[in-house]
Amino acid sequence: MQAIITDVGTVRHITVLYSSNPGLGFEQAALDAVKQWEYSPAEQNGKPVNVYLAIVIDFALR
Numbered sequence: 001m002q003a004i005i006t007d008v009g010t011v012r013h014i015t016v017l018y019s020s021n022p023g024l025g026f027e028q029a030a031l032d033a034v035k036q037w038e039y040s041p042a043e044q045n046g047k048p049v050n051v052y053l054a055i056v057i058d059f060a061l062r
């Protein structure tokens with residue numbers, strides 16, 4: 001997945017770039033989880049900025 005981490009640390013504009021098993025519902029579960037995450041904002045020249053972040057989520061059946 002790819003997302004933008006905003007200058008206040010929230011996750012926006014999440015996109016699934018690849019799914020090894022599309023259509024099983026894992027994509028939506030991953031999107032729902034990532035929407036809840038918060039980050040410390042990245043900084044450039046001492047000021048918070050938006051950045052792109054690649055996110056890999058692996059699911060395992062147990």
